[in-house]
Amino acid sequence: MNIAYFEPLGLAWNRMKIALFKPFDLHKWFVVGFNAFLAGITEWPRGSNSSRWGEDKSFREFIDFPNRAWGWLINHPFWFMTIAIGLAFLIVIVIVLTWLSSRGSFMFLDNVVHNRAEVANPWRNYKKEGNSLFLWRLVFGIICFMLFLMVFVIFFTAGAHLYRDSYYDRIPVLFIVQMVLLFILVAIITGYISLFLSNFVVPIMYKNNITATKAWGRFLSLFGKHPFHFLLFGILMFIMTVLVIILTVVAGLMTCCIGLILLIIPYIGTVVTLPIWYTFRAFSLEYLAQFGPEYDLFPPPRESPG
16 A cells, blocks of 8 residues: 555645635634634643752752652641642643543534534534543543653652662762653653544544544554554654744744734634644545545545536
8 A cells, every 4th residue: 555645735735725715714714713722722732050960969859859849738738728729620621621622623623524614513413422532532631640640750769769878979860861761652652642543533433423442443453554654644743743833933933923922822823823733634634545435534526517
């Protein structure tokens, strides 16, 4: 099977131009932009020292920070309760945003597939799929949190052990490198899972009206046959995302930061950059369609009347 990478990107770019610029419809931009905003609402991210490099004073204090922070909270019950309530409120907000984002993913996808600007119909028609995606993302989010928490616990626990009952006087460079590599490994694995979920599993759910678990089963079967192509897709998406961020920042600076101010305003920033999100969404669909008609979401082009 001959899998192309830049041809689907070109097709996605053409779909974006036709959908958003031929003709230009401001109302459509705001409707589709609202769906894109919902779909990506959970994806937006955050002195001098007299000691010489190699001495352990600063690192020892850093390793001991969790113990000191916990001791301070225990001795200040008011702040302990305030932080606990704040965290509980934050968790509720994250859960609500994840639910909205899950429903919005199908709304935006439906708009891109059928080149239309609708909110109510896809919200209603893909309720089951959106809720299934929400539950899957919620469980996955908890697992990710536990994995990263485990990495940090290992780091601080093992780091503290290096100094316990010892006269260790050097920053443990090898230990830090090992922990950084472990963190990067976990980040790459969870990042790829998130990438596959958004770009391939959700479209499979949409096309077949199935749950996230069943869609993962179909995707993993496809992934098992073409792992290299999907891993390379992830690298390409990472490179394009970095380039888009750089170009966006440069464009914002060239407008005397007015563009950057618009970008940080929720919803408005998504509408301004809608061509980017539209192209990215269409790109993954065009890429997936290469693996067979059962993965092609776009309706056949209408024949012009002769």
